[in-house]
Amino acid sequence: MSWLLGGIYCGVLWLVFAKLKLIRLSLPIAIVAGSIGPSLIIALLFCAQYFHPLTYNAIAFEQVVPIAAGVNQRGRVIEVAVKPNVPVKAGEVLFRVDPVPYENTIRQLTAALEQANQSEKVAEASVELANASLDQATSSLELAKKTRDREQKLMDENAGSQQSLDTAINGYNQAAASAIQASTSLSQANLAVSSAAAQIVQTQTQLDTANYQLEQTTVVAPTDGYVVNLQLREGMMVGAVSGPVLSFVLENSDDNRGVVVASFNQKNYLRIKPGQYAEVALHSHPGEIFTGRVLNTIDVTGAGQLTASGILPTILSSGKPSAFAVRIKLDEADSVRLPGGTQALAAVYTEDIQIAGLPVMFVIRAQSWLRYLM
Numbered sequence: 001m002s003w004l005l006g007g008i009y010c011g012v013l014w015l016v017f018a019k020l021k022l023i024r025l026s027l028p029i030a031i032v033a034g035s036i037g038p039s040l041i042i043a044l045l046f047c048a049q050y051f052h053p054l055t056y057n058a059i060a061f062e063q064v065v066p067i068a069a070g071v072n073q074r075g076r077v078i079e080v081a082v083k084p085n086v087p088v089k090a091g092e093v094l095f096r097v098d099p100v101p102y103e104n105t106i107r108q109l110t111a112a113l114e115q116a117n118q119s120e121k122v123a124e125a126s127v128e129l130a131n132a133s134l135d136q137a138t139s140s141l142e143l144a145k146k147t148r149d150r151e152q153k154l155m156d157e158n159a160g161s162q163q164s165l166d167t168a169i170n171g172y173n174q175a176a177a178s179a180i181q182a183s184t185s186l187s188q189a190n191l192a193v194s195s196a197a198a199q200i201v202q203t204q205t206q207l208d209t210a211n212y213q214l215e216q217t218t219v220v221a222p223t224d225g226y227v228v229n230l231q232l233r234e235g236m237m238v239g240a241v242s243g244p245v246l247s248f249v250l251e252n253s254d255d256n257r258g259v260v261v262a263s264f265n266q267k268n269y270l271r272i273k274p275g276q277y278a279e280v281a282l283h284s285h286p287g288e289i290f291t292g293r294v295l296n297t298i299d300v301t302g303a304g305q306l307t308a309s310g311i312l313p314t315i316l317s318s319g320k321p322s323a324f325a326v327r328i329k330l331d332e333a334d335s336v337r338l339p340g341g342t343q344a345l346a347a348v349y350t351e352d353i354q355i356a357g358l359p360v361m362f363v364i365r366a367q368s369w370l371r372y373l374m
Contacts, residue, residue, distance in 0.1 A: 258333020
């Protein structure tokens with residue numbers, strides 16, 4: 001760019017002093033012309049590269065979701081319903097895993113749940129029987145107590161016999177033992193009911209989990225989009241340990257459609273603010289310049305992150321300064337075709353010394369036209 005501006009300036013001097021002879025060349029004029037011109041060119045180029053940053057590192061990204069089977073054990077793929085690079089809607093089937101093992105588990109747990117319900121009913125009936133036995137034992141104990149007290153009173157009045165008193169005391173002791181036994185039986189019956197209820201909850205939870213796992217055998221699209229690099233085939237084993245088996249590209253939302261991410265140097269990154277005017281030259285569209293606005297800036301890079309570990313960091317910075325990302329949304333976001341991975345040049349024009357943006361505009365347009373040859 002400096003050679004071009006210098007050539008233009010020299011051409012102007014030639015026209016003024018040699019060709020048209022508008023001004024008579026003298027030593028003072030030559031000194032002024034030879035010093036002011038280069039100084040202005042240097043100042044213009046400095047302001048251009050500082051106040052209006054240009055980057056050759058810009059790229060369009062797509063949101064990709066790794067798709068894995070959510071089953072908790074390995075299963076065989078019985079159907080691959082999706083086609084590669086064909087748009088699908090949210091909820092459409094991508095592939096299916098053999099559901100037979102999970103259906104068998106559901107049948108087993110359903111039978112176990114029914115058995116647990118029956119066990120609870122039996123335990124509840126045992127509680128009712130134990131309550132009746134306890135009531136009977138309590139009544140017998142009260143009667144035995146009254147008989148013992150009556151015989152004791154007669155004995156104290158010398159109107160009874162020792163044998164009758166001993167028989168009453170023995171009857172009371174037997175009734176007390178029966179009451180204790182009935183109370184213990186009631187406690188055991190209540191514990192049986194609690195155990196049966198807990199077994200029902202546990203079995204129901206296992207059944208719910210089994211139903212969920214059965215649902216996971218049918219893998220559906222999480223949202224609108226399409227599958228790329230489809231290598232999944234029927235008969236393959238998938239499961240928790242197999243990891244993702246599909247790459248699902250999400251359909252861009254309005255906020256992410258037509259967005260290019262550009263990396264800028266640290267020296268002028270802080271001058272970039274949301275809403276500033278930007279220009280993008282896509283490699284896939286040579287000779288075209290797309291206008292846009294700065295959507296937002298990403299004020300962090302991997303170099304600014306420390307991983308939690310038991311090891312102290314040995315260095316805090318690398319030799320090469322890291323660049324910061326800026327998201328630029330194109331004005332023609334709804335009409336331009338922007339495949340993920342498309343590379344581009346991007347320039348952001350700040351509000352400072354706007355005339356210095358002219359060289360940057362020339363450079364980005366020249367580079368865009370050169371893409372016809374590169």
